[in-house]
Amino acid sequence: MMLKILYFASVREQLGQGSEELPLPAGVVDVAGLLGFLAQRGGAWEHLAEIRNLRQAVNQEMVGRDAPIGAGDEVAFFPPVTGG
Amino acid sequence: MMVRVQEADFDVGSELAALRRDRPQIGALVSFVGVVRAASDGAGVSEMTLEHYPGMTEKALAAMVGEAGRRWKLIDAIVIHRVGRLLPGDQIVLVAVAGAHRGEAFAACEFLIDYLKTRAPFWKREVTPQGARWVAARASDDQAAERWRD
Numbered sequence: 001m002m003l004k005i006l007y008f009a010s011v012r013e014q015l016g017q018g019s020e021e022l023p024l025p026a027g028v029v030d031v032a033g034l035l036g037f038l039a040q041r042g043g044a045w046e047h048l049a050e051i052r053n054l055r056q057a058v059n060q061e062m063v064g065r066d067a068p069i070g071a072g073d074e075v076a077f078f079p080p081v082t083g084g
Numbered sequence: 085m086m087v088r089v090q091e092a093d094f095d096v097g098s099e100l101a102a103l104r105r106d107r108p109q110i111g112a113l114v115s116f117v118g119v120v121r122a123a124s125d126g127a128g129v130s131e132m133t134l135e136h137y138p139g140m141t142e143k144a145l146a147a148m149v150g151e152a153g154r155r156w157k158l159i160d161a162i163v164i165h166r167v168g169r170l171l172p173g174d175q176i177v178l179v180a181v182a183g184a185h186r187g188e189a190f191a192a193c194e195f196l197i198d199y200l201k202t203r204a205p206f207w208k209r210e211v212t213p214q215g216a217r218w219v220a221a222r223a224s225d226d227q228a229a230e231r232w233r234d
Contacts, residue, residue, distance in 0.1 A: 009135055009207035010218040053221070060140035062203070076137060076205075080221030083134065083165060083206025084118050084177055084197055 001071035005034075008078035011051060014044050024071040031056050032065040034075060053080050085153065085161055087145035089136060091168040094178055103160055103182050110159050112186040114193040116179045122172035124219065127212035134167045134176070137205035141165075148199045152181070155195065156188035163196060165206065195232050202229040 035049040183189035208219040
């Protein structure tokens with residue numbers, strides 16, 4: 001089971017990537033852990049967790065960074081929403 | 085209860101007519117239409133692109149409509165939100181609420197647009213003479229949604 005990660009709007013542009021799938025990294029149990037894992041890639045990834053008001057969703061529900069994640073989950077990172 | 089996310093424009097008159105059809109118990113129909121402004125934060129806007137999170141968007145909108153149905157006695161409600169490229173004057177969103185009386189219909193309609201603006205995963209990117217920019221979230225929208233807490 002792969003972990004699916006989606007990036008939207010300005011976050012997608014900063015990272016130059018809209019989505020990816022990867023095996024759940026060893027030791028990653030929550031959103032904060034995943035952000036730590038991604039930061040190890042360096043470059044724009046190092047700054048992902050520091051984006052002001054970064055929002056995250058797990059399986060299409062908005063959550064906090066302490067939300068648990070597991071293999072097969074869909075995680076998304078995006079800026080505050082601006083619809084309507 | 086119906087939510088739709090689409091690129092195509094919508095016709096407010098026919099959507100409201102469909103909402104009312106064969107429902108003699110409806111005494112109040114309140115609607116909100118959001119429109120692309122030609123200026124934003126002091127800059128002219130020549131066009132706008134709306135991005136969304138397919139799947140989550142529909143779920144989030146359906147959850148809001150469900151929540152409105154729990155808070156107020158409604159007969160029906162619809163939300164239609166457009167995505168893709170839009171020009172000044174284009175319609176962006178329609179929220180319409182039908183009830184027996186105006187009080188609950190007005191309140192539920194305002195609740196729905198306030199929640200949509202802070203919880204539904206849409207993002208606006210606008211083109212101005214200075215270039216393209218992602219629209220920043222407004223604190224006033226957060227405050228508007230906050231009023232409905234509880």
